[in-house]
Amino acid sequence: MQKKFLDRYGRTVLKGFTSTRSIKSNANSELLEYSSRSKNSSMKKFYQASEDFETGKFLYPEKPVVGYFCSLVPEELILACNLHPVRLCCEENFWTQAGEEIIPGDVCPVVKSICGKFYNQMYDRFDLVVVPGSCDPKTKLAELLSPLKEVYFLDPGRDCEYLKNADIWEEKYTKFFDFLKERFHCSSGRKHLLSACKKTNARTEIFRKIYQFRTRNPEAINSFDYYIMIYASFFMDIEIWNNLAENVYREALETREICKNPKILLAGTPVIFPNFKIIDVIEQAGLSLAADIQCTTFGRFYNPVEIDEDTDSGIIRALSLKDIAGSICPCLLNLEKLVNLIVDAVSQYNLDGVIYYNLRLCQVFDIQTAVIRQALKEKDIPFISIKTDLGNQDTGQLKTRLEAFREMIESHRK
Amino acid sequence: MKKITMTRRIVQVFCLILLVYGGYIFKEWKQSPETEQSLFPALKAPAGSISITKLEKGSILWPSGATPVIENYPPSLVCRFNPKGGMFKACILHFFSENLTWQTQLKYLLPYITLFILLCFLLGRMWCGWVCPIGTTGDFLTFLRRKMNIPVKRFPQNFRINLSFTGYGLMAIALTISTIIGMPNFARYQCYWFLPYCQICPARLICPLFGLIKPNWKDFSTSITTTFTILAWIVLGLFIAAFYFGRRVWCHMCPVGLINSWFNKGAGVELHKKSIKCIKCGYCADACPMGLTKMYEMDKDGIYNQNSCIMCLRCVEVCPRKGCLSVKFFGKGIKIKDFFRGKNAKKIS
Ligand code: SF4
Ligand code: SF4
Ligand code: SF4
Numbered sequence: 001m002q003k004k005f006l007d008r009y010g011r012t013v014l015k016g017f018t019s020t021r022s023i024k025s026n027a028n029s030e031l032l033e034y035s036s037r038s039k040n041s042s043m044k045k046f047y048q049a050s051e052d053f054e055t056g057k058f059l060y061p062e063k064p065v066v067g068y069f070c071s072l073v074p075e076e077l078i079l080a081c082n083l084h085p086v087r088l089c090c091e092e093n094f095w096t097q098a099g100e101e102i103i104p105g106d107v108c109p110v111v112k113s114i115c116g117k118f119y120n121q122m123y124d125r126f127d128l129v130v131v132p133g134s135c136d137p138k139t140k141l142a143e144l145l146s147p148l149k150e151v152y153f154l155d156p157g158r159d160c161e162y163l164k165n166a167d168i169w170e171e172k173y174t175k176f177f178d179f180l181k182e183r184f185h186c187s188s189g190r191k192h193l194l195s196a197c198k199k200t201n202a203r204t205e206i207f208r209k210i211y212q213f214r215t216r217n218p219e220a221i222n223s224f225d226y227y228i229m230i231y232a233s234f235f236m237d238i239e240i241w242n243n244l245a246e247n248v249y250r251e252a253l254e255t256r257e258i259c260k261n262p263k264i265l266l267a268g269t270p271v272i273f274p275n276f277k278i279i280d281v282i283e284q285a286g287l288s289l290a291a292d293i294q295c296t297t298f299g300r301f302y303n304p305v306e307i308d309e310d311t312d313s314g315i316i317r318a319l320s321l322k323d324i325a326g327s328i329c330p331c332l333l334n335l336e337k338l339v340n341l342i343v344d345a346v347s348q349y350n351l352d353g354v355i356y357y358n359l360r361l362c363q364v365f366d367i368q369t370a371v372i373r374q375a376l377k378e379k380d381i382p383f384i385s386i387k388t389d390l391g392n393q394d395t396g397q398l399k400t401r402l403e404a405f406r407e408m409i410e411s412h413r414k
Numbered sequence: 415m416k417k418i419t420m421t422r423r424i425v426q427v428f429c430l431i432l433l434v435y436g437g438y439i440f441k442e443w444k445q446s447p448e449t450e451q452s453l454f455p456a457l458k459a460p461a462g463s464i465s466i467t468k469l470e471k472g473s474i475l476w477p478s479g480a481t482p483v484i485e486n487y488p489p490s491l492v493c494r495f496n497p498k499g500g501m502f503k504a505c506i507l508h509f510f511s512e513n514l515t516w517q518t519q520l521k522y523l524l525p526y527i528t529l530f531i532l533l534c535f536l537l538g539r540m541w542c543g544w545v546c547p548i549g550t551t552g553d554f555l556t557f558l559r560r561k562m563n564i565p566v567k568r569f570p571q572n573f574r575i576n577l578s579f580t581g582y583g584l585m586a587i588a589l590t591i592s593t594i595i596g597m598p599n600f601a602r603y604q605c606y607w608f609l610p611y612c613q614i615c616p617a618r619l620i621c622p623l624f625g626l627i628k629p630n631w632k633d634f635s636t637s638i639t640t641t642f643t644i645l646a647w648i649v650l651g652l653f654i655a656a657f658y659f660g661r662r663v664w665c666h667m668c669p670v671g672l673i674n675s676w677f678n679k680g681a682g683v684e685l686h687k688k689s690i691k692c693i694k695c696g697y698c699a700d701a702c703p704m705g706l707t708k709m710y711e712m713d714k715d716g717i718y719n720q721n722s723c724i725m726c727l728r729c730v731e732v733c734p735r736k737g738c739l740s741v742k743f744f745g746k747g748i749k750i751k752d753f754f755r756g757k758n759a760k761k762i763s
Contacts, residue, residue, distance in 0.1 A: 162696025163707060190563060303693075306732045308701040313565040317700065326695030326734070340690045
C-alpha cells in the first residue's frame, strides 16, 4: 500500500480523532445476562473468556497476534507460522458510533465498529492485520487501518468457481504464507501446515456434532450459548476451544429436552456478539433457532480441510478450496449454493421456516433476498426476511413480525 | 489416510502380490515348460505358430530366468513379463494381440471374452483403481513425489484427451500388426513382430524387476529389436515422468485402461451425485487422480460414471457433504461410508 500517502493523511485523521475509550461499552452487562440464561455449566469458561476479551484482560499466548477478518483468510496458515490468529469481526452499536467519527455516512456498520475499535486502541496488542478484499467496505478498511497497524491485503477475487480460479487462489495464498514466514522469521513447512490443519479439522468435527445436535435439540445449547461459543472461537486458542466445546457437547447430551417451539433456520448476516438482538427477538417470539447458515458458523467450520496432496502447495490449495470455493460469503458468486444449502437443511433437519437476517447497509445480503424468497416459495417453506440495524429501537416491532411469522408457521404445519 | 483410500491401498498391495508372485504361492499349479500344458487347453497355441516356448530364451518377450506361465485369462491380466509366471498371465491387450496372431477360433475365446465382459459390466474400470500392478507402481511413484514435496503437475484437459487418442492409435497399430502377421503369407515376420505393443510396454522393463530378474533391456541384435528396445525406453521414460509429475497421467493412454473404459458407463458400480447437496467446493475435482471434473460440474442428480474414471472412489471419499456423492451397486446403496466410518461418522450433514 502507498504507505507514505497514508502516513501523511491517515495520521491527520488520527489527530482529529477524540478517543471515546473512557466510556464503557455495555457488552459486559449483556454477557452477564446471557450467561445467567445458560443451562450448560461448561459454558461458563466461554462466557468468562468473552468477558476478558471485551475488557482487554484476555491473556494471549506468548506469540505474535495476527488479526483477520472473514472466513476467506486461511487461519491455518497463520497457525502454521506459530502465530495466534484472532478474528476481528465486530458488530457493536457502541463501537459503530465511535467509528462514525472516522467514517460518517451510510457505510456498513461492521466496518464502522471495527474502525471504532481500532482507533480507540482496543487492538493494540496486534502485530499484523489481514484484510481480505471480499467486499468494497472491507477493501477500503485495509486503507483506513494502515496508518495504525501493518496491514496485509489478501484479495481472493469474487469468483468462487473452482475450475477457473484454483491456481490463482493457490498462488495468492502461497504469497500470503511466504509473507508471514518472512515477516515473523519462521521456516514453517509441511509439518506445521499439517498440524494446523489437524487442529482445525478437530474443530470441524466437534462443531459438526454440536450443529447436528442443535438441529434436534436446540434448547440444550441455547442460541446465546452457541453464538458465544462461536465468538470465543474468534480469539481463543484453538485446542483449548476444542476441549471446552467438547465438554459443552457432552454435558448437553445428558440434558435432553424436547423442543416444542417451531424450529427455524437463520441465514444471512452473521450474528456476532454483542449484537444478539435478532436471536433475542427470535426467542421472545417463541421460535427456536435450530440451525443457521452463516459465514461465522457454518461457512467457517463446516468443511474440513481435505488434504489430497500433502506437499506444501497441495495443502495450501486444499485450504483455498475450503475457504474460498466452499465459501458461502455473499460477496462471491454463490447464490445458487446458498439457496441449495437452505432448502436442503430445511428438509434434512425438518425445520419449519427460514429467517433471513439482513444488516441494514450491507447490500450484498440485501440483493440476495428476493431470489431466496422466490426459491423457498416454490418449495413451500415459510420465509421471512428481516432488515435491521445494530440499534435497539425496532425490537418491539421485530417481535410482532416474528410472532406473526410463528403463527403462519403453525397454520402452515396443519 | 481415510478409510476408502486405506482399503484401496491394502487391496492394491494384496493384488500386486497375488498377481506378481501368485506363481510362487500357488506352486502346485505351475506347469513344466516342456509339456506346455495349459490350465485352459483351449488356448494352446496351434501347432506351427509361434508360441512362447518357441521364442528363444533371452528374446525380448522372454526375460532370462523366467519360466512359462499358466495360461489363464481373467479380464485384464497381468503382464507376460512377470517372472516365474505370475499366477495370471498377460493383459487384455496381450490376449487380443496373441489370439489375433494365432487366429484362434472365436468359440475357444468366447468363455474368456464373456468373463471379461461380465466382470467389466459389474465393476467397470475398477481394475485400474484397485488391482493393476502398473497403476500401483505408479501410485507408489506419486507417493514418493509427495514425500519429496514436489507439487503435482496438473495437465490440461486437451492434453489428456490427446493422450487417449495416442493410446487408441498405439492399440490400433498393435492389433493390426498382430492380425497381419497371423496371416500365413506373413508368418515369417512373427519372430520379430509378435506382440508389438508388449515389446514397447513399460511393463517389459518393470515387471521382471518384481521377481528380481534382469529385464531384457538391451536387445540390439537386429534393427527391429533395436527400434523396439529404444521405443520401450522412451515409453518407460514417459511412464515414469507421467506418474512422477502428475497423477495417473499414464492411465489416459494405457490401452488396457482404454478397453476397460468402454464399460464404465453402465457398469454395476455407479457413482451418484445429489446436486442439491453440492456446495461446489471442488474437493472432488481437485482430488481426482484422472483430473476429471464432471462430478463437480454436474448440476442435476444422477450417475456420473465417466469413461476415464478409474473408480478409485476418491471423489466420494473427499466430498464434505454427506449424501452428495455416493457409490451404488446397480442402484442399491452400499453404504460404503457408513460402513467405513462406523459410529464416529464424521459427516453429519
Ligand atoms: S490404465 Fe493401464 S496402467 Fe493404468 S491402471 Fe489401468 S490398466 Fe493399469
Ligand atoms: S471420478 Fe472419482 S472415482 Fe473416478 S477417477 Fe476421479 S476421483 Fe476416482
Ligand atoms: S466435493 Fe462434493 S460438495 Fe464439493 S464440489 Fe464435489 S460434489 Fe460438490
